[in-house]
Amino acid sequence: MRSNLVEINNIKKSYFRGGQIIEVLRNINLGVPEGGFTVLMGPSGSGKSTLLNLIAGIDKPDSGSLKISGLDITGLDEGELAEWRSGNIGFIFQFYNLMPVLTARQNVELPLLLSGLPAKSRRLRAEFVLEVVGLQDRLHHYPNELSGGQQQRVAIARAVVSDPTLIVADEPTGDLDKQSAKDILNLLHRLNLEAGKTIVMVTHDINATHAAQKVVNLDKGELVDERTTDH
Template sequence: MSSVKIRGLTKTYMRGSERLDVLNNLDLDVKGGDFVALMGPSGSGKTTLLNLIGGIDRPNSGSIFVDNQRIDQLSDRQLAHWRSRNVGFIFQMFNLLPVLSAERNVELPLLLTNMAAAERRSRARTALSLVGLDDRASHKPAELSGGQEQRVGIARAIVTDPGLLLCDEPTGDLDRKAGDEILELLVALNQSQGKTIIMVTHDPHAAERAQRTVHLDKGRLEMDAAA
């Protein structure tokens, strides 16, 4: 269970000479074990906020605490180590490596540990069976359906057992049925394993599965509602 505390978060991009205020003095608290849906129109700063919480982007000002550890001041190297142990990322486009089998994709984060090869494979298999794909371990992404690819993505995100899962439109590229299955899986991970989940989505149907919905607009928190 990972808690997130954000204070005074500001993120600005420069597009040519134009200054874009993507996040503007934003505060947010996410309790450990929460399942939060992050909604808002395009360009409202949802993905940027997710990237900042996941330590793959840096704010211009403000602070981000995950499990009481301030991450916005860590070096690139420290952030990389922190991500490998504490965060699982799930992407809209799955972002699997096409040249590797499902099992090898899931094993990737474990390459950064000192685990023996046999243990890595065993853990990857376990993660795949948790998402119901143990019979597809040797298949490459191109041989899987979109829903199956996203399951592999989820298995990769949970294989190191992180407390925080960050999902960027996880059902955005799936049909309703496959999307529902993915949402079921996320709910199960949240409820049975206590994962804190922050999910960016455009889809109100998907947001309904979260315990709480946070609306962003023009870089500000507009509405915060419990389900």
């Protein structure tokens, strides 16, 4: 039995849009096991991305507690959250969100700028991680010189380069063709299995559930189903 890295208790979140309050998440209680691969699923507007944003510390709940490695991040201010994210969270976005003016290696180095590592160590580490994701021959390519699948692999390299506690992925295969999506899912699966990384992923892709150890379904802001698989 794995302990939970993420503990969510009675989380509520609402937005004020178009003159009215919209409840996005209602009384969410969830645990994310350490070293596990958790998938959040649900129709559009179900609140899965909002929940992922809260777990990643880029948004704050209205009420409830959200503990990661025992630390309740709802009590941190913006500056503390930024510092916490830099050491604990690796982000993978649907549209990769790479810096177009930086090469693949420089993009991967980006989170390490906050680590205080010397330039040479940063470079070597970035090159190593790019080799792990199979892009050792694309170090000096700019994002617009790479395919979508390759860009997402650079983004994955950027997410893991600082060895974060948790990797959050928001529809990482949503902008990719079938084969590239499969490759990315395999890569994330490997990271989970071989490197023991805890991953929380939002997806519409049913194939993604094959690699997951826990699948959480949300609908209209409520957690409607939570099941663990035998992966």
